[in-house]
Amino acid sequence: MKLRKNGGDNAAAADRGKHDIIGSLPLELVIHVVDYLDHIDIIRNQRVSRRWRSIFSSDVVLKAILARTLPALGLEPTDIATANPMTYIRWLYGLQSARPVRKVFLRWRGSSVKPKEILCDSRRLCYLMADNDTEVVMLELETGKRSIWTNGTNSHIRTIRLSGRYLFAISWDRVVTAWDIPTSRKLGEHKFPWLALHITVAKSIAVIRASYTPGPDSICVWDLHSDRVNEFGSFLSRMCLCHANADENVLVTFVIDWDVEPIEMQQTKWSLPDGKQLEQKQFRLPIRGYHVLETDVAGTMPGQYYTFGDKTTTQAFPEEIPHSTAHFSYDYAVDQLSLRWIDCIEPANDFIFVALCGFLTPYIAYRWAQQLRSIAIYNAATGSTTLHAYQLDIHEISTRNLLGARLPPPSRPNGEHIRGNSVLISFGDREVFGLASDDGMQLWFFNPDFVPDLPDAEPFLAVEESG
Known part of the structure; x- marks a missing residue:
């Protein structure tokens, strides 16, 4: 009886295991x-x-x-x-998991140094080489076609911006040159009294955020059709982010006061392109009970905003909160700014280069953590940061030597992540992420429906001991 009872129990357990x-x-x-x-x-x-x-x-x-x-x-x-x-x-x-559909490696043509800057937007890749900073190279990812865009003033280009169908070059003497990419037409150039930090385009209106050195932020709009520039004026505090809505011709700006708890936000709506103030309000955002001084966070806000339809987002790295990242996201559709915190158990925040970022979605950003030899993936949707070990391609000989066979243990004090020279430059948009070095660049494609066959790209072959 006892054996039959046990057998019956085992059979019942087996039946439960099979139950779907x-x-x-x-x-x-x-x-x-x-x-x-x-x-x-x-x-x-x-x-x-x-x-x-x-x-x-x-x-x-x-x-x-x-x-x-x-x-x-x-x-x-x-x-x-x-x-x-x-x-x-x-x-x-x-x-989310750094698993692209395809990875390729693209070597530089006739150059042995990595670019000063590289951007990717709307299936276009633009870069500015350090040894020839009067020309911008554009690579159409769909066709593999390359083109050269020369700065009209022949002055050295400090940085470039890419927004939809428009390309901008910002020279050291503060001249901003704009081109319409589909027509290859130069739309104009203007010299400003301040340095342009960020440019975003709503239809044909370019919104330029700039900064006096030292001094407050400034916003102006450039109507690319009429070639007219209108300045909105300066802001007393450092701007957090701004969002332009082309359909309603509205610009929304946010100025942040870190020195109070909860932090205070000033939201202002402006009319595009005449600069008339439409609405202003103030509200508070909690920051987990921490007290953050503006001097502790200003240097870690790179001044770049990333727009995805109705959403614009940016991040800040408060130095007094070394294992957390402040993720700001504004949704124009519901007129709401939210603050999410991304936790970082490992010391990635201490070893990243803040400005070298691939913001791939409204919630996911990839950054290069050099001393950890990894890609730090910041996911605001899950509130977590993960590290993905970087794998070298067999052609990345110089990169391998610069990184070293064995990296020293992390030793930088907190805050050093905003200075120094990076072996790799990270960039990307929602379809492609890239890492550029002296040898070339790795391109990672994530959209299963967009895996282009670039003429000069070689299949990615990982060095076995890397990663």
């Missing part, structure tokens, strides 16, 4: 469960069994997942280029 709980749930409950699953869970669950694959590949479930996948990518339903929702699910999963 998910498979027995109504589809409405499955969709509710899906809301709690990450994108990697969705992909893995499709491999459990045929039944699970059928459930997690059904149109109803995939559409429910797609509804939260598109905003995480900074896309709208009108941006969908394929009918297959799994394209976007795999796309976001790849960005």
